[in-house]
Amino acid sequence: METRLFTLDDLRRILTEGAGADETVDLDGDILDLGFGDLGYESLALLETGSRIEREYGITLDDDELTDGATPRRLIDAVNARLSVPADAA
Template sequence: MDTFTLEDLKTYLREAVGDDDSVDLDGDIVDVPFAELGFDSLAVIDTTSKIERRYGVALPEDAAAAAETPGELLELVTSQIAAAA
């Protein structure tokens, strides 16, 4: 079974913003809102679509859109991966 960690999520988030130096994903970001981290809804959508393709899961659109923090998105992804296993 594939595992998905906060470090994995950070990798996908970094890909979504490219070389944007204003985005800082170091430290404890689990409960920091995406908006405070510098992510708009399009960056989060891009992140979730890449995760879906890589892990072969379908994240419910409403749940993915409702995820306001990396921790919430991480919980959603790990639960979908576990359900698919």
């Protein structure tokens, strides 16, 4: 069985498609440990991002993974943790 990984490029694509990109933030830069607020993404944009990830990857995220100091690195890790669990075990 193939394991699909969620990458920073996947996150960048979903952020841009769902909420656009703040012109003052370089999403191509080193953003892994920046807070989403620092990247110009507030709660509604993060909810949309979470919904898109859930639909595209067939997983469910906890709300706190999109809030409480969330960073791209933490969100990517949370998505990949769910992707590594077989669907029948979740």
